[in-house]
Amino acid sequence: MEKLTKKQLLLLASLIFGMFFGAGNLIFPAHLGQLAGEHWLSAGIGFLISATLIPLSALIALSQTRSQGIFDIAKPVAGWYGILFLILCHLALGPMFATPRTAALGYQFSFESLVPKRYDQLGLFLFSAAFFGLAYYFSTRETNLLKIIGKLLNPAFLIILFAIFAIAFIHPFGTLQHIPADQAYGHGSTIKGFLEGYNTMDALAALAFGVTIIRTIRLLGIKKEKAIASQTIKAGSLSMLLTAGIYLGIIALGAMSLAKFPLSDNGGIALTQIIRYYFGQPGMIVMGGLTILAVFTTAMGLIASFAQDFSAHFSILSYKGWLRLTTLLSFLTANFGLDAIIAWTMPFLMLLYPLAMALIIPGLFAPLFKHDRVIYRLSTAFAALPAIFDAIGALPIQTTLTKNLTAGYHQIIPFATQGLGWMIPTTIGLGLAIVLHLFRKHSALETVAE
Template identity: 65%
Template sequence: MHKLTRKQILLLASLIFGMFFGAGNLIFPVHLGQLAGKNWSLAGIGFLISATLLPLGALVALSKTRATGLYDFAKPVAKWYGILFLIMNHMALGPMFATPRTAALGYQFSIGSLIPNKYSSIGLFLFSLIFFGLAYYLSVHETGLIKIIGKILNPIFLVIIAILFLVAFIIPMGSLHHAPTLATYLYTPSTSGFLEGYNTMDALAALAFGVTIIRTLRNYKITNENAIAKYTIKSGILAMVLCAIIYLGMILLGTLSLNKFSLSENGGIALSEIIKYYFGNLGLVFMAALTILAVFTTAMGLIASFAQDFSSQFHFIGYKGWLRLTTLLSFITANFGLNTIINWTMPFLMILYPLAMALIIPALCSNLFDNHRLVYRFTTAFTLIPALFGGIQSLPVHTQVGERLSAFYVSTTPFASIGLGWILPTLCGLILGVIVQKFFKYYFPDSIKI
């Protein structure tokens, strides 16, 4: 059986890291550090659980179920649901929200800050045209992804991050003893940190990137399912450990920055202030390089995984055709602007994320019920209603009906007020599904088939 060398495992881990780590992964932990103050460590633990362990759990779940993509992963509920979940997940992570956001963020934190407001539309148009043109060009050949992201772009990004950390921690801005700037970080820092990490939504991305990782392994002539699972988990752990190190460094930078700056509106502004403090006007170039490298590798991973999953299920268009389509649609959406994209992202993700967890959680404990579809169906059915309510709760457009439904949801469902109302229903569905499956398996063994 063919085996990966240590160098190949590191390259695969670098590819996974590069696809995951976008601009949002830079700005969320910095903002967390400012919000948490002296409770940065407890908040950081919560953040790491949701921002690294949940995505790693998704990769492990894919490996355990031997799924080769989103369709395979979701089809235990039903074949039609597998297709629907694939489309919903890739549209949200692809041309509707996440992929366009990479270009919009790259523009805002690079040349967008230098261009007068009256020219911002044409500036975004030209930037996103070049951005997605390059992303398409470099993603046309699937086998080139690991070389471009793993060998070239990602190492450059890590060198820039290392320089920032080296300077900032040799010459710190001050102490780490500032009081939290938000009350929730004073009383429940770990929970608040968990919720901030939840905003990265990387568990969804892990499910989408799974197909790219598997195809990369097959290009390395790893075809055995057990070997694919082993190398996915091993490289995924390395990638998430690297993410965790950078997250902690960014959290510390955010907390230290309170000695020089007041609480910023978002982590992007805070990171810009920190970089400018250490590097002056050169810091603007530094920030631009840091952000563009972060978002560009993620954009490549997103458009490639979209094209790979869609081409494997819908054969009337090949990989390059789907790649062209998602790149074009992402370019169009990006030009609606970052604020519009962010405002409409959350409602869709508040529906999709619980539905993804309703697949990931059973998959992680699938040995308990022989990976039977009945358990997936119960878990998903119990998750669907709170997921829909969560989406309504997050709509940027408020109506009387929507507000009444949201009020009912928050008043009747534990944790709904913090966006986690799906947790108890999902666990109840899982437990009930396992009980029902065990009952039928014991008393009516011939009536229940996998």
């Protein structure tokens, strides 16, 4: 059987980690740790489920279904749905939210403090222009991704991060017991941690990055579909194991920091305070370097996967043509500012995550039901309505109509108030689909016997 060498496997795992782990993956767990306080571990478990286990499940589902990317895993619902889901996911991960967020975060935690407030917009414009210009340049050749992210940028990022961990845990702020938690985390901290993991967008990113990971494995000489699936699972597991360890470390740091600092408005402030405490003012250079490395590798992965998927399904433009378009649009969106980007991200996530789960869960067990389309169709149909209501409820602008709609939805559907209204309907849809599949299978066997 074809397989990667140990060195190649580690490089691929490094590439996957580098594409997934952006600045949001630094700041969200830091803020979660502060909010959760003494409940940091239970909140952290919830965060790990949505931010590492589900993305890994998505990679496994892609492998189990032999899918090349988003379109292939959604296609069993219907061809038009596969195209629609591909477009929506890549818009959210691409020029609308995730990719612009990389530049906005990179600027906020590196150069923003050095630029006078009146020139803030100009500073963001110049930074994002240089940022996306370099991301485009290094992504024009697909072979560059493994070399630049896997061999260079990601190892540099990990060295800086582990140096911070080493110093922080040798000289901790305090213990992890009896730390006051935010009132909202006094009960149900695991669910709140789970929902906080949505913000990383990694479950969607896993579906989008599938095309990049599979193409990279092919470039390394693996051609057989079964071998590609096996190597994807191995490298993905290594990457997510590393990610989970880092998340728990950052969450613990965030919780311990409450011994020295008050609850911050966001994880970026919390992380900045932690690094400044241990490294002084020079630590801001460390923070800037850490953030830029994190966001740059993710930006490269996002624009490359966008261009790879769109060039495969919409031949009106080549890979480089789509790469130019998503890079330009991401640059324009980044200049609306981080607050505006984040405000409109959550509604899209609340819509797309349930739809993604309705594909990922059946995909994990696809060989057991012979890839029967009815499984995907019913699970997606039952997930769609709660997803739409969750998206409406997360809109930053609410009207009387939207409030009334979501109020009724919250009263009727279990867990809807926690943002998990999709779970029960999707489970019911999946159960009905399995029953229907087994019934049709049994009927077919009886027909053959007669």
